[in-house]
Amino acid sequence: MIINHPLLGPRDSSEFVYMGDASLIERPDPEAETAASDFVEYAYLRDNPASWLRELWFHEGGDRSWLVVTRNTVTHEISQVEMARDVARSKGRSK
Amino acid sequence: MSQVNRLDGGQIDRAASFKFKFDGKDFFGHPGDTLASALLANGVRLMGRSFKYHRPRGPLTAGSEEPNALVTLRDGARAEPNTRATTAELFHGLTARSQNCWPSVKFDMMAVNDAASDFLAAGFYYKTFMWPAPFWEKVYEPIIRRAAGLGALSMKEDPDEYDKGFRHCDLLIIGAGPSGLMAALSAGRAGKEVILADEDFALGGRLLSERLEIGGASALDWTAQTVAELSSMPNVRLMPRTTIIGAFDHGIYGAVERVSDHLAVPAKGKPRQILWRIYADKTLLCAGATERPIAFENNDRPGIMLASAMRSYVNRWAATPAHRVAIFTSCDDGHRTAADLHAKGVKIAAVIDTRAQAPQSFDYEVLAGAEVSNTKGRLGLTFVEVKLADGSSRTVECSALGMSGGWNPNVHLTCHQRGRPAWDSVLSAFVPGGSLPQGMSVAGAAMGDFTTHGALLSGAKGAADALGIKTADVPMAEDAPPKQAAFWFVEGAKRAWLDQQNDVTVKDVVLAHQEGFRSVEHLKRYTTLGMATDQGKTSNMGGLAIMAELAGKAIPEVGTTIFRPPYTPVAIGALAGRMRGMEFHPTRLTPSHVWAKERGAVFVEVGNWLRAQWFPIAGETHWRQSVDREVAQTRASVGVCDCTTLGKIDVQGADAAHFLNKLYCNPFAKLAVGKVRYGLMLREDGIAMDDGTAARLAEDHFVVTTTTAKAGPVYQHMEFVRQCLMPDADVQLISTTEAWAQYAVAGPNSRALLQKIVDPEFDISNEAFEFMACANITVCGGLRARLFRISFSGEMAFEIAVPSRYGDALMRRLMAAGEEFDVVPYGTEALGVMRIEKGHAAGNELNGTTTANNLGMGRMVSKKKDSIGTVLSERAGLNEEDALKLVGVKPLNRAEKITAGGHLMAAASPVDAAHDQGYVTSAAYSPEVGSMIGLAFIKSGDARMGEKMRLVSPLTKSEVEVEVTSAHFVDPEGGRQRA
């Protein structure tokens, strides 16, 4: 596969390490009353769609960016690649 | 002249002769020959035996779709089983042997299977061999297994090298027949970067096998001119002998270039083959088509082949399979073969055409509306029986028979992703359809364009459409509309072969249908149709057609045949490339590796690193002697250990402390500058991930260490936390594992030794530089260094780091300066012994299932802050009352062995899983304790000090009585490290 890195252009996917669903960015609030079950859901439950999935790839053999790649799990087509950091900010993680 | 079947002409170099050996007999051929063409020229039709019935077989085809003519090529370690004689280029000195036969290909004992074929029908083995039960493995299976396989491995290491490479292009053209050549011309002339790959050693595809004209000249001349023009273009790369094996995601293609297979041995320094990964913006598949055989009774005898293959042998290689040949056809193409053979002086015994309206000929007899009903000739065809249109029978004497059942487009690569081919009812064939791999389009016969002109035109257009360029001028060529009707099998045929290699006949398909194995997948799996080395290139369609007939359905309703990579089988060596032997993985060496080697160190693989395991000295005959000495000398005076391989991560920025506080489960926010703290990192699931230290060199600067094994994963995790969870924190990370050489200097004289090399302005006395202190310093007169007062051994100890390029020099300096203290270098074994003596956890304890609680560090987990893993670490299952706790064990009898991996049982309990109390993680001989000791996880271990238990290891047949102790065997109060 080829991942079009927002900063570095198209790179072979073998330069990257895969982690999984980009929902891992949305770490629950540990102070919430429901934290115990929120964290179980966060850490263990997955939508696992047979279609488009936003997922985390780490450019280990490159600039060490975490990327959010929107990829179709059936066709492997990639529609969008973003810096995970930007996505994290957009999810309100900058506080 | 032994080449009894050699004709005039052809594209072989008669000026040179190659001597070669087949089954021990010498033959001659010419450059340009394949092994199959040379054998045919020499009058050899019989080349192998089939898999199941050991039927005598000759080539069915003249290409890579060959199911029959498989030989073992070359000898010794280069022996290459199952090589297709039809694609093996002849070279001088070639040797080949027939396979799957004993004692010889002409007289094969196992041919008895053929006589017993009624008992060996499809799937017979699923229904028998079940009684008595032990007989399957003891009696039946060994017999079946002995019969398995075709060729044999040499059992020796492959002596050849393989390479890998990467190529990029605007347009990858797969196949250099008329459409591929025309596409390359168009794209090449437009200045595009083009790769034109073809599996054959000569470019031209079918044009090499035909008597055709293009643009008024012979097709061969046009081909030669075109190839010459393409060769002259710097933007066009011609890759003959290169098979595109697979279409992978996003326009990536695998290609195998056979660099040296046409040579006796590869030239010095050259690989046998190269695996290319080709990144193609666009791809044009011009893979041509494969002729379809016809299923009739005994259609597998040597001498029976595809008519188009015959044409190739006669036109291209000037080799005829026989001097008297018949053709069995259902379409006009068979007549083309007859005409070509006739023109070359081969006697055409008859053309048997299934159609009532067959074209007639003045040159030979045409039997219209006729069918071949049977054939004869045990080791080679002698005559065929023909059922004539009027129902009567006659025999036609012939030593070869060409079959022509129409053509199937080579759609294989279009199916490598999600593509399913579409049914073309005009051609009665599957053509590319559905969603093709990204960037791929198809031209020529592969698209069902079966005329030469059509192929040229669609090649030019295919390139133009793909690249947005204009088409090159397309020359005139043969443009007769293709006529092919579906004719798959002769009615009533039973032992009529579909898959010749695996011996799947019409009868087997009938049986599969009868037993309910009716979908394509069931049919293939039950009968093994299409599972042979040719992957059903000539057989799948026939099987499908018969199943459709039996089911009373149209072919596309029964299913489609799809294809997986590789297009043709690939040497495993080529896929591995150079990553084998000592090059299997890169080897990481520390800066003082050369020094350690000079000292005679024994090295051990730690991940990709090589580390000194121990340093034997004269007189030591057992590793324990060396290790015990290293431990003793370190504890008595001073030892030095290379710990460069530990992961080192520089953490800088105003939020660095805040960041580490999030990462480690214990607090870091208030760590003072100039101090080091042990840190335990949890995964988000609350399990210990790794441990190490973090040293605060400045308010905004920490140096974090990780274990050797986890350096990569921890760094990745830290970047995840930084970028994904704390995107705006002011913190930067960089791995500096390779930037610093680091040494542990341990033992009561460690300070004295270091004082000799640390520059005098730095006070490292216990008062100025106490336990867990750290500082940037200089050594040896101004060399920058980092000094950490941390101890893994339990002794007074330091770790000193210098830039990598000074590692070797520092080690030598430490050894020289330490002479007066009798300094000893110690390796990973002694390191391990001392850490076990101290009860420090390492990889065996941090095994990915243990918690801080298990490790006896439960109280370290700060409840006052949030860090990764704290929430989930509180789950009940991780905090049960009888949770495993890290303790020590030692044998009651000092002489007995503690086995790492042994399990612990209470003194009087039964020995079984239900009574398992825990297990030993690490074990070593402790010179200090005077016996072996171990670290163990034991249920409620911390409450069982002094308990006598049994350490059992049924695997290594040992049972030892042990006592549960503290994990801290040496200096439990920690006085030594604070000294």
Next chain:
Amino acid sequence: MRYSGFKVIKEALSGHKGWKPAWREPDPKPHYDVVIIGGGGHGLATAHYLAKVYGQKNIAVIEKGWIGGGNVGRNTTIIRSNYLLDGNEPFYEFSLKLWEGLEQDLNYNAMVSQRGIMNLIHSDAQRDAFVRRGNAMMLNGADAEYLDEAQIRREYPFLKFDDQRFPIKGGLAQRRGGTVRHDAVAWGYARSADSHGVDIIQNCEVTGFRIEGGVCKGVETSRGFIGAGKVGCAVAGNSSRVMAMAGMRLPIESHVLQAFVSEGLKPVLPGVITFGAGHFYVSQSDKGGLVFGGDLDGYNSYAQRGNLPVVEDVCEGGMAIMPMIGRARLLRMWGGIMDMSMDGSPYIDRTHIEGLYFNGGWCYGGFKATPASGYTFAHLLAKDAPHETATAYRLDRFKTGHMIDEKGMGNQPNLH
């Protein structure tokens, strides 16, 4: 119809006219006591044991395509019970015992071949871990054997010992491990289930669950509604897709695992061999092909195909440990979709919806588990309580913190 050597001979002599379809092709009835979704190895095995052992009468297996077309038909055919943890080992040992009697139980020769499995050891830490595992196996009543380097050299002289980047230091063997003709497992269970009255309904895709008041009443399918007293889902690879129709999110990701077979070769490998310092394991089929595999591609996928980097990685492992295979050719590669669970171990459990039961999360260990998975799932469906060897496979174990993590890789499925 009973299969036997005698029957084969009789049929051979009479033109094979007497063979009957291996299973019927019934139309779905409006209601069954138990509907099993998924005509793969596990679903068919569940039906077989439900009917034969638990005496249930009114059972259907519904399959969206053709039976045996999923992972039971696309794996590397290995059976073994060399597990470390108490949550797993008794289950897999139970499975191995069922394999040992499978042919007689099914009257179908699935060619269970206990040629042994050998895990090579390349480091001291690996040895410690394998000794612990071997002991755990033996304490659970399974067989295990430790071999030192000299023994490995004797038994496997064709491995690469010299100039070996990661020298072979020993091995953990399970002699009762081996291989099975994978397709025949599906067919054998199907034929047996059918003979016990189970309706096997092919080309019948589940399109939804009918859930009323928290109770599952049946399934909507491409062939209409099928009512059910209980519904068991055994569709590993597609578990998330199917269970999403019941509104459930699962602790599962779908990943692609590639596998490979070489051209047929005369027999050379005695059993299964696993390289401990690279991604490569291999056995040789009764037809002669080297059947081998390695690691997951690593990314979520439902595509049943992989990419070149992993193909190369696996072949590198092969050439590193067994360089005699360099000139053997890789014939075919394929990919299966793995239900990768969050701790590497499966689920066999009730769901919060009454009447709906789940079996999945088999990672890449589903094939060897087929008999026990079927047996214990049948037990759960019949008795509403877990079988004694499958008590740990609960869906709520992450909530309670009772993970069964053989590899210690945590909640990242692609690392298991």
